[in-house]
Amino acid sequence: MPWAEIDTPALLLDLDRVERNIATMAAFFAGQRANLRPHFKTPKCPQVAKLQLEAGAIGITCAKIGEAEEIAKAGLDASVLIANQIVGAPKLARLVELAGRLPELIVAVDSAEQVHALDEAVAQSGARIGALVEADTGMHRCGTDAPEETVELARALERSRVEYRGLMGYEGHAVLIPDAEKRAALAGQAVATLQAHRQALVDAGLEPGIVSAGGTGTHDISGVAPGITEIQAGSYVFMDGAYSRVRDEFEPALTILTTVLRRRGQLLITDCGSKALSRDFGMPTGADLPLAVVGLSEEHGHVQIDEGEELDLAPGDKIRLLPSHGDTTINLHDTYHVMRGDRLETTWPISARGKFR
Numbered sequence: 001m002p003w004a005e006i007d008t009p010a011l012l013l014d015l016d017r018v019e020r021n022i023a024t025m026a027a028f029f030a031g032q033r034a035n036l037r038p039h040f041k042t043p044k045c046p047q048v049a050k051l052q053l054e055a056g057a058i059g060i061t062c063a064k065i066g067e068a069e070e071i072a073k074a075g076l077d078a079s080v081l082i083a084n085q086i087v088g089a090p091k092l093a094r095l096v097e098l099a100g101r102l103p104e105l106i107v108a109v110d111s112a113e114q115v116h117a118l119d120e121a122v123a124q125s126g127a128r129i130g131a132l133v134e135a136d137t138g139m140h141r142c143g144t145d146a147p148e149e150t151v152e153l154a155r156a157l158e159r160s161r162v163e164y165r166g167l168m169g170y171e172g173h174a175v176l177i178p179d180a181e182k183r184a185a186l187a188g189q190a191v192a193t194l195q196a197h198r199q200a201l202v203d204a205g206l207e208p209g210i211v212s213a214g215g216t217g218t219h220d221i222s223g224v225a226p227g228i229t230e231i232q233a234g235s236y237v238f239m240d241g242a243y244s245r246v247r248d249e250f251e252p253a254l255t256i257l258t259t260v261l262r263r264r265g266q267l268l269i270t271d272c273g274s275k276a277l278s279r280d281f282g283m284p285t286g287a288d289l290p291l292a293v294v295g296l297s298e299e300h301g302h303v304q305i306d307e308g309e310e311l312d313l314a315p316g317d318k319i320r321l322l323p324s325h326g327d328t329t330i331n332l333h334d335t336y337h338v339m340r341g342d343r344l345e346t347t348w349p350i351s352a353r354g355k356f357r
């Protein structure tokens, strides 16, 4: 089926581009000591994770237990890192249950309370769970504030029934900085902070087996830094509009197809509003035409044809838009329409959409 016949709004994946993005990242890591553990928070789809694992990824990173549960449900035989803090009894109950369904399950910790709660959950269930101490490397989200705190938590893990596996730090404040020099400087500082935490662990006789960091925008900075063993990049696989302004070795592979409902001069009103398209990271643009989204109401997109451009578009015609933020747009959809060139090859369920618990 050609894309013009697909009902809208619809998410389209350009499979040739997805495959090239996966191959480009795999080729980069083939020459490095660090490995790739791609983040599932972007695709939320086991079929994509499978392609990444087949290309050499050593496991999968997830943001939430709900995402990791989808990896297990799909039968992917993958080591999973939930790069996040797991807090509260309902989540701990799911975590220990999930541990039995995956070859390896690792979580992040940044407090003694969490280590204690995990230890209790492991003791009661007999589950095998590993943990990385998360250090704050400048994003000021989660993570320990000082190397001494990291060492304390590593010691607490060593005393517990949770397996101490290493260290992580995500330089999320640097990944989307468009200026390459500024990005490298900030990522360099984050890496130096993580290395200081690592050194403190080494000095305390607690050398971390895993040191995990990095995103798409910094994979070639943290991914080549001494001591860092794996990178959690996610966005490279589809490259949204925001990331396309930052990196050019990966290709935008995700678009949203929408139908023109009405034309008012240079303004097109389409059937794709904020329920199907996120305005995170700025307004979407035309994927292949000179268009800019200037407004999103719930069910309608307001799409401006660039000044001076003459486009022969009328009600019933379909256009493709490039979302500025892929992850949050994908979260609004059930299905990828997987395209080979202009033809629909298959559909893939976005099984981890909405799995934010």
Ligand SMILES: Cc1ncc(COP(=O)(O)O)c(C=O)c1O
Residues within 6 Å of the ligand: 039, 042, 083, 170, 172, 175, 214, 215, 216, 217, 232, 233, 234, 235, 236
């Ligand atoms: C902890 C963590 N690691 C890795 C990533 C992936 O980064 P990117 O999408 O920049 O590749 C994210 C994204 O938000 C994240 O929160």
